[in-house]
Amino acid sequence: MNIEGLRYARAVAGTKSFSAAARAYGVTQPALSNGIARLEQELGVTLFERSPRGVRPTPDGTRILPMIDRALDALDSMVAEARRPAQPTPDTIRLGVSPLIGADLVARAFDAARGLDRPLDLVLREADLTHLREDLRAGNLDILLVPAVQAMPAFRRRVIAREPVVVIDPAAEPTRSPVELRAAADAAYILVPDSCGLTTFTTELFRSNDLTLRTYPGEASNYRVLDEWARMGVGAALLPQSKITQEHGGSRPLVRAGAPVEIAYEAVWDNDTALAADLEDFVAALTRYADEGTGG
Numbered sequence: 001m002n003i004e005g006l007r008y009a010r011a012v013a014g015t016k017s018f019s020a021a022a023r024a025y026g027v028t029q030p031a032l033s034n035g036i037a038r039l040e041q042e043l044g045v046t047l048f049e050r051s052p053r054g055v056r057p058t059p060d061g062t063r064i065l066p067m068i069d070r071a072l073d074a075l076d077s078m079v080a081e082a083r084r085p086a087q088p089t090p091d092t093i094r095l096g097v098s099p100l101i102g103a104d105l106v107a108r109a110f111d112a113a114r115g116l117d118r119p120l121d122l123v124l125r126e127a128d129l130t131h132l133r134e135d136l137r138a139g140n141l142d143i144l145l146v147p148a149v150q151a152m153p154a155f156r157r158r159v160i161a162r163e164p165v166v167v168i169d170p171a172a173e174p175t176r177s178p179v180e181l182r183a184a185a186d187a188a189y190i191l192v193p194d195s196c197g198l199t200t201f202t203t204e205l206f207r208s209n210d211l212t213l214r215t216y217p218g219e220a221s222n223y224r225v226l227d228e229w230a231r232m233g234v235g236a237a238l239l240p241q242s243k244i245t246q247e248h249g250g251s252r253p254l255v256r257a258g259a260p261v262e263i264a265y266e267a268v269w270d271n272d273t274a275l276a277a278d279l280e281d282f283v284a285a286l287t288r289y290a291d292e293g294t295g296g
Contacts, residue, residue, distance in 0.1 A: 003075070005039035006068050007153070008032045009047055013065045014151030016054045024153040053207075076156055080276035090275060092121045093282060096132040096141040099222065100196045101265060102242045105145065105161055105290060112285035120278060128195030136268065143269040143279055147197030149204065156271045158283050161290040162262040165254045166244065168230040168237045178253040181209060181261060187236035190216045190229050198223055201263055202238050209256070 011021035012032075022032040040046055045060035057065055093113055097106060106124065113120045125132075125141065133152060135141040148159055167179055169187050185206065191199045206213040216235035220226040227245050230237035240263050244251060254261040267286065269279045 001042055002035065002038065003072075005035040005042075006072055008035045009039055009065065009068055010072060011151070011153030012036065012048060012055060013057060013061070013069075014153050016056065018055060021153055024151075073156070073158075076271045076276075077280055080271055080280050092123055093275065093279070094123050094125070094140070094142045096125045096127060096135060096144045096146075098129055098132065098144075098146040098196050099126055100147050100198055100240065100243070101145050102240075104242070105265065108289040109145065109286055112282055112289050115285060116278070116281050118278065120282065129197055130195065136270065139270075139273075142273065142275050143267055143282070145265060145267055147201060148264040148266040149197045149200040152268055155268050156279075157266050157268045158287065159264045159266045160283070160287055162264045164241045165238055165261045165263055166241050166251050167254050168227070168239060168244070168251050170230065170233045171236070172252070176252065178255040178258075178260075180258075181205070181254060181256045182211065184236075184254060185211045185214070188214045188216050190218070190220050190226050190235040190237050192220050192222055192226050196223065198226075198239075205238075205261065 008021060008025065011024055012018055015021045015024065018033055018036075019029050022029040025032065036047065043064065045064060046058050047061035047064060048055050049058050095109060110122055113122050125135070127135075129146060129150070132141065132144050132146060136144055136152075136155065145160065148157075151157075167184050167187070169179075169184070171187065172179070189202065191202065194200055203213055218234075220229055223239060223243050224245065226237050227239060227243065229235065238254065241253075267283045269283070270276070273279075
């Protein structure tokens with residue numbers, strides 16, 4: 001079985017687009033499509049179907065794609081471990097973080113790095129997602145901690161933590177009870193520039209649930225201003241729970257079919273570097289620290 005076909009399938013699942021997956025791997029779309037077609041022929045199933053909303057997994061794809069993901073993770077971990085003794089490795093991890101990543105998760109990253117069998121230092125850089133991704137591709141950063149809102153198919157990724165999302169809507173009746181996403185769609189939402197990942201998360205949340213996102217005509221510069229404006233009554237806002245700077249009478253947990261809506265944060269790193277095995281250990285440790293911090 002061709003490993004590239006497995007990687008192509010994972011890329012399409014992550015980007016929900018054959019063309020975006022092809023761009024990520026630097027191949028033509030026909031080459032990627034042919035690779036997936038050969039994989040489907042070997043497996044005897046169809047993994048994807050096209051729809052007006054983009055590419056989505058078939059029922060067989062929903063069952064098989066997580067197994068492909070685990071198989072590739074295991075393969076990449078094996079390769080990183082095999083290369084560990086042969087390569088000189090730095091003592092520092094260059095970590096890029098989105099402004100949406102909270103100080104508590106960054107603190108746990110320091111704890112995770114220092115607690116490794118081979119303790120490592122962290123050098124932090126905060127920037128918007130576009131610059132972080134460019135620096136990771138260029139080798140100027142070793143790993144990212146970012147909202148899980150846009151796939152980077154050629155890189156390793158693992159969800160580290162999740163947190164609930166809340167709605168701030170001063171126009172609504174003051175209550176602490178959860179609000180269903182469909183009911184929350186009646187409000188007009190203030191957005192921020194699509195740099196930290198919050199606007200991407202918000203728009204995709206509404207799009208994937210076939211809801212129209214009504215927006216305030218202006219724009220807040222960052223999530224802190226977004227919080228303040230929502231408190232002033234300018235409009236409604238969606239924010240991760242940890243980003244609320246003070247108590248809001250109009251702040252309510254957001255749910256979908258009764259289940260909390262959460263935003264996920266992920267680590268993204270290159271498996272083809274001298275630090276790959278150390279990064280694997282670091283991500284595993286950070287996941288444990290994050291689970292302990294949330295009681296998971």
